[in-house]
Amino acid sequence: MAEYQQRVFSFTAHMLGDKAAAADVTQDVFIKLWEHRERMDQDRMIGWLLRVARNACIDAMRKRKVRRAISDSEDFSLDSLPSTGNGPDKEAAASLFRERLAAALDTLGEPHKSIVILREVQEYKYEEISEILSLPLNTVKVYLHRARKALRQELTEVMRHDYA
Amino acid sequence: MEAFVDGSLSAEDADHFDEIALMDEEIKRQLDLAQAISAGLNEMDDIECPEFISKHVMAHVRNDVKQSFFERFRLFFGALSVSRFKPVLAMALLIIVVVSSTRIVQNTSAPTAEVTQALDEVKWTLAFLSDVGNTTANAVKESVIENQMVLPVSRSMSTIMEN
Amino acid sequence: MDTPMKDVKKKLVNPMKMMLLALALVVTAWPNQAQAQNQRNARSHPGYVNLERMGDLSDLFESDAVIEVNVEGALMKLVAEASRFEDPELADLLLKLRGVYVRAYTVDRGFRNAATQRASEIGEALMDEGWSSVVRVRNRDEHVQMFVNYDGDNVAGMVVMTIEEGSDEAVFVNIVGEIDPAQIGRIGRKFNIGNVSDW
Numbered sequence: 001m002a003e004y005q006q007r008v009f010s011f012t013a014h015m016l017g018d019k020a021a022a023a024d025v026t027q028d029v030f031i032k033l034w035e036h037r038e039r040m041d042q043d044r045m046i047g048w049l050l051r052v053a054r055n056a057c058i059d060a061m062r063k064r065k066v067r068r069a070i071s072d073s074e075d076f077s078l079d080s081l082p083s084t085g086n087g088p089d090k091e092a093a094a095s096l097f098r099e100r101l102a103a104a105l106d107t108l109g110e111p112h113k114s115i116v117i118l119r120e121v122q123e124y125k126y127e128e129i130s131e132i133l134s135l136p137l138n139t140v141k142v143y144l145h146r147a148r149k150a151l152r153q154e155l156t157e158v159m160r161h162d163y164a
Numbered sequence: 165m166e167a168f169v170d171g172s173l174s175a176e177d178a179d180h181f182d183e184i185a186l187m188d189e190e191i192k193r194q195l196d197l198a199q200a201i202s203a204g205l206n207e208m209d210d211i212e213c214p215e216f217i218s219k220h221v222m223a224h225v226r227n228d229v230k231q232s233f234f235e236r237f238r239l240f241f242g243a244l245s246v247s248r249f250k251p252v253l254a255m256a257l258l259i260i261v262v263v264s265s266t267r268i269v270q271n272t273s274a275p276t277a278e279v280t281q282a283l284d285e286v287k288w289t290l291a292f293l294s295d296v297g298n299t300t301a302n303a304v305k306e307s308v309i310e311n312q313m314v315l316p317v318s319r320s321m322s323t324i325m326e327n
Numbered sequence: 328m329d330t331p332m333k334d335v336k337k338k339l340v341n342p343m344k345m346m347l348l349a350l351a352l353v354v355t356a357w358p359n360q361a362q363a364q365n366q367r368n369a370r371s372h373p374g375y376v377n378l379e380r381m382g383d384l385s386d387l388f389e390s391d392a393v394i395e396v397n398v399e400g401a402l403m404k405l406v407a408e409a410s411r412f413e414d415p416e417l418a419d420l421l422l423k424l425r426g427v428y429v430r431a432y433t434v435d436r437g438f439r440n441a442a443t444q445r446a447s448e449i450g451e452a453l454m455d456e457g458w459s460s461v462v463r464v465r466n467r468d469e470h471v472q473m474f475v476n477y478d479g480d481n482v483a484g485m486v487v488m489t490i491e492e493g494s495d496e497a498v499f500v501n502i503v504g505e506i507d508p509a510q511i512g513r514i515g516r517k518f519n520i521g522n523v524s525d526w
Contacts, residue, residue, distance in 0.1 A: 293485075
């Protein structure tokens with residue numbers, strides 16, 4: 001159960017970008033699990049938990065409309081993409097890129113954002129994501145492709161803005 | 165490109181794509197970005213779940229269990245007021261009284277052999293302790309009084325007498 | 328009236344069966360539970376010393392104890408009540424005790440020094456655990472150590488270890504409970520000690 005809690009919290013924290021809100025959502029999800037315990041199928045529990053968590057996140061996001069602002073004052077270019085080299089400049093660039101990436105992730109709509117978090121961050125399989133989101137397998141793959149494309153476009157826009 | 169980044173292309177197709185990317189600047193740029201995005205997302209930390217969440221959930225569960233217990237308790241004893249259960253209650257009380265009385269009667273009857281022997285053992289132990297205390301007190305008295313008081317006084321007296 | 332009964336039945340296991348089962352459990356478990364609890368009370372008391380643990384005494388003397396006394400818990404209470412008619416003061420003393428434990432061994436001459444040494448080590452260990460040394464006598468004829476453990480202002484436990492030259496006996500005694508050493512001495516004088524070997 002602790003492992004399920006960890007996965008749900010991590011998912012909601014990435015979705016909402018706010019640990020406090022993620023804690024509230026996670027708590028509500030597990031209280032709902034307790035209330036539905038008699039009808040719960042053990043094998044499908046994690047899917048159920050993430051589905052309920054996602055719905056709760058969507059409700060929370062609608063209420064709050066949280067966006068992470070991309071800072072305009074920082075320089076960024078494709079030349080400073082994270083590489084295998086070490087060194088303070090490269091480290092700072094890598095850190096900046098991660099910030100930009102998180103902000104770009106936040107611009108994605110649903111279900112693209114959920115799919116990216118489940119697939120790329122939490123490394124669920126396509127079949128598992130399909131079950132969690134109640135979407136056909138190919139639809140999940142298509143959404144993921146579109147999400148990745150949108151992220152590339154968003155980050156390219158940011159870089160063009162910086163160079164302009 | 166995504167299949168290349170995912171590593172799901174065959175070795176031959178991957179090499180082919182790699183050659184194309186080397187020749188086309190734009191494709192190379194997009195490929196680098198796609199790889200950076202994939203790596204960046206993979207590196208996003210699993211955010212650790214705070215402990216208080218499970219504590220809050222368990223508090224809610226315990227409260228819920230308590231409520232349902234009180235509810236069942238109330239229903240159970242409410243149901244007992246129905247006349248059908250009165251004979252059962254009466255029988256239960258009778259059994260408790262009989263068992264308690266039996267235990268009291270057992271306690272006031274003559275001591276068993278085990279108890280008698282245990283009493284002898286306890287008496288011996290107390291006698292032993294008393295004897296040890298007595299012997300030890302005498303030994304201490306002899307040692308302390310004799311060595312530290314009587315002997316020095318008698319030596320002093322002898323010295324005085326000699327002089 | 329049927330409807331509320333049906334409602335209750337849906338929510339409850341049959342209460343008659345539940346009550347009879349509960350009664351059966353109480354009747355069978357009650358005495359054993361009480362006895363186990365009494366034993367735990369004595370052996371978890373601050374005045375209790377596990378004599379075997381302290382010194383591996385049976386290994387040291389290469390034989391089992393010739394005398395082994397374990398009077399504790401419910402047996403102690405029965406002993407106290409059994410003594411009430413002949414000696415009410417003894418009964419009152421015993422009611423305050425939780426346990427009386429004795430181990431007595433015969434000591435071959437060759438082992439006397441080793442036994443004395445081990446008794447000293449046990450004494451050191453007791454003092455490390457907070458016991459206070461009351462008496463220590465070491466001479467040619469006997470080796471006596473007496474320790475007490477306090478619980479607040481009261482004596483909660485007493486340990487006496489003696490190794491006597493003349494009788495070739497080593498005796499280890501632990502008394503647990505609310506102890507008045509003067510009272511023990513006074514009451515003990517009434518009884519005939521005899522020899523351990525006479526038992």
